[in-house]
Amino acid sequence: MTMTITAPSRSALARLRWAFTDGWTITRRDLTHWANQPVQFVVNLLFSVMVLLMFGFLFGGAMAVPDGGDYQDFLVPGVLALTMVFGVEATFTAVSTDAQRGVTDRFRSLPMAPSAVVLGRCTADMLGAVLTLAALVVAGLLMGWRWHNGFASALAAFGLLLLLRLAMLWLGIYLGLVTRSPEAVMALQILVWPLGFLSNAFVAPATMPAWLGSIAEWNPLSATAAATRELFGNPGWGGEGWLAQHPLLLALLWPAALIAVFCPLAIRRYRNLSR
Amino acid sequence: MPAEEPAVVAENLRKRYGDTRALDGFDLTVAPGTVHGLLGPNGAGKTTAVRVFATLLRPDSGTARVAGFDVVRQAERARYRLGLVGQHAAVDELLSGRQNLEMFGRLYHLSAAGARRRAGELLERFRLADTGGKPVKQYSGGMRRRLDLAAGLILAPPVLFLDEPTTGLDPRARNEVWDAIRQLAAAGTTVLLTTQYLEEADQLADRVSVIDHGRVVAGGTTDELKRRIGADRIDVVLRSGADLAAAAALLTGIAGEEAETDPDRRLVSVPVRDRMAALSELVPALASAGITAEDVALRRPTLDEVFLHLTAKEKEVVG
Numbered sequence: 001m002t003m004t005i006t007a008p009s010r011s012a013l014a015r016l017r018w019a020f021t022d023g024w025t026i027t028r029r030d031l032t033h034w035a036n037q038p039v040q041f042v043v044n045l046l047f048s049v050m051v052l053l054m055f056g057f058l059f060g061g062a063m064a065v066p067d068g069g070d071y072q073d074f075l076v077p078g079v080l081a082l083t084m085v086f087g088v089e090a091t092f093t094a095v096s097t098d099a100q101r102g103v104t105d106r107f108r109s110l111p112m113a114p115s116a117v118v119l120g121r122c123t124a125d126m127l128g129a130v131l132t133l134a135a136l137v138v139a140g141l142l143m144g145w146r147w148h149n150g151f152a153s154a155l156a157a158f159g160l161l162l163l164l165r166l167a168m169l170w171l172g173i174y175l176g177l178v179t180r181s182p183e184a185v186m187a188l189q190i191l192v193w194p195l196g197f198l199s200n201a202f203v204a205p206a207t208m209p210a211w212l213g214s215i216a217e218w219n220p221l222s223a224t225a226a227a228t229r230e231l232f233g234n235p236g237w238g239g240e241g242w243l244a245q246h247p248l249l250l251a252l253l254w255p256a257a258l259i260a261v262f263c264p265l266a267i268r269r270y271r272n273l274s275r
Numbered sequence: 276m277p278a279e280e281p282a283v284v285a286e287n288l289r290k291r292y293g294d295t296r297a298l299d300g301f302d303l304t305v306a307p308g309t310v311h312g313l314l315g316p317n318g319a320g321k322t323t324a325v326r327v328f329a330t331l332l333r334p335d336s337g338t339a340r341v342a343g344f345d346v347v348r349q350a351e352r353a354r355y356r357l358g359l360v361g362q363h364a365a366v367d368e369l370l371s372g373r374q375n376l377e378m379f380g381r382l383y384h385l386s387a388a389g390a391r392r393r394a395g396e397l398l399e400r401f402r403l404a405d406t407g408g409k410p411v412k413q414y415s416g417g418m419r420r421r422l423d424l425a426a427g428l429i430l431a432p433p434v435l436f437l438d439e440p441t442t443g444l445d446p447r448a449r450n451e452v453w454d455a456i457r458q459l460a461a462a463g464t465t466v467l468l469t470t471q472y473l474e475e476a477d478q479l480a481d482r483v484s485v486i487d488h489g490r491v492v493a494g495g496t497t498d499e500l501k502r503r504i505g506a507d508r509i510d511v512v513l514r515s516g517a518d519l520a521a522a523a524a525l526l527t528g529i530a531g532e533e534a535e536t537d538p539d540r541r542l543v544s545v546p547v548r549d550r551m552a553a554l555s556e557l558v559p560a561l562a563s564a565g566i567t568a569e570d571v572a573l574r575r576p577t578l579d580e581v582f583l584h585l586t587a588k589e590k591e592v593v594g
Contacts, residue, residue, distance in 0.1 A: 022381075025381045032370055033369045036369055037369060101368070103365050105326075109359040112383075274331060275333065
C-alpha cells in the first residue's frame, strides 16, 4: 500500500494555508452535523424564536415601555443579545464533548495545524450565530419589529451582537476545556439563565430592587442590548447613570475585555493539554 | 528510517503529576514490524507512556522516538508516521463512518479525492462498508472500535499505538478487533499495545513488557515471561477428599511437578507446561484410576499472580 503524503512544509506561507484548510475541514464537520441532524438544527433555531414569541405575545401585553414605545420594538434587540449569550452553551457542549470523547486527542495526534481546531470551532459557531440571528430577525419583522436608523446602523448593531457571541465563544472554549464534561452544561445553564434575565433584555433595571438593578446594568448583555436598541432606533429604557448613557462604548468594551481574558486562557489551556 | 533504528524507543522517561510518578525511568525498545504488549494494572503508567509516544504529552525528562523522530522536537514529523487508537472510540458520533474517515483523511492532508478513496478502502477492509453511511452513534461497540482503528490507519502509519483496544468490548467484538490487529501486524505495521489482560498479550504480542509504578519491571517474549511467571495450572476438584493423595500422585506424574493439595476445597493443583497435552492425559487417567472429579479446570496465572511474582523478583534483585 503506497500513499503519497505531503511532506511537512516549513515555509510560513504553506503553514498559513494549511491552518485555513484544516480550519475549514473542522468547520465543515459542524456543517455536516447540521445536515445530518436537520430536525435538531431547526429545533435549535426555533428555540430562540420561541423565546421571542413567548415574551412578545404572552407577556408583551403586560409590559409597558415608559416613553410610550412599542414593546415588540424594545424586546427584539434584547432577545437578539440574549441569544448571543446563550450561544456559550453550544460552544461549551461541542468543546467538552470532543475533549471527553478523545476526539481532541485524536486531532492533536494528527499532523494538522494546531490552530485549526479553534479556528474551525470559531467559524462554525459564528456561522451558527448568523443563522440564529437571521431566523430571529425574520420572526421579529413578522411580529412588526423594524429598524429605524437605516441599514448601515442595523449592520453595526448585528456586528455588536456577533462581537458578544465571539466573547461567549472564548468563554465556552475555556470552560469546555477545563471541565471536559458535556454534562456540566446543566451547571452552566444554571449560571447563564439568571444572567440572561438579570439584564435589560426584557424589563428595565429600574423596575428591579436597587442592588439587582445595578447588577443588571453592569451585565454585558445589557450593554449590547442597549447599544443595539440605540442603533436600530428602537425604544430603550435609558437610565440616568453613566453606564446607561454610554451603551455603545460598553458594548465594545465588555466583549473586548472578555475576549482579552478568555482567549489567552483558552489557548493556554489547549497548549497545556500536553503537560 | 535506517534498518537498525527501532520503531519505538523510550529512554529514561519521567513524568510526574504532583506527587505521583506516572513514569519513573521508563525504558522501552520495540523492533520494527513486531507487536509489543505493554502489560500492567490500572495506574501503572501505560496510558501516560502511550500519550508521550503519540506526541500528546511532554515528558518531564528523558527522550522518546517514533520511527526515528523525537516526539517532542520533531513532533509533526512523528505524527505523519504514527497512528493512535485510545481507550475511547475517538470518533465523531454525529458523523457517519465514511464522513469521519474523510475528515481525518483531510486533516492528514490527503486530497479530497484521496481522502474519499482511502475512506472507501478502510470501510471495506474493516467490514463497515454497509454501515458506512449511518451516524456513528448507531454503531455497536465493536463497530466503533473498528472505525477508530481505521481512523488510526489512514496514512498506513508504520507505527500504531493501541491503548487498551478491547477494554469494555464483549468477546465477539474483542475477537473482531484482535483479528484486525493480527492483519495489521501481518502487513508489517509495528504495533505497541497496552493491555491489562495477560491473555490479550499472549494472543497478539511477540514481546511483552510488564510495567508497574511507571517503569518496566520485566520483559521478553510471552513464552519467556510465562516461564518466569510460572506456567498454567490444572485445578482438579474431587468428589471425595479420600482420593486426594492418589490424585496428587497422578497429577505429579503427568506434570512432572509436585502437585499441591487443599483438603478444605478437595482441590489438587499442579503447574503444567503443555496445557492441552496434560489435560487430555489427565481426564482418562483419573477415570481409569476410579477417581471421580467434580471439576477440572485449566487456568492461567492471574495478572495478580504475575505481578506478585515479578515485583517479588524485583525486590530480591534490588534488595
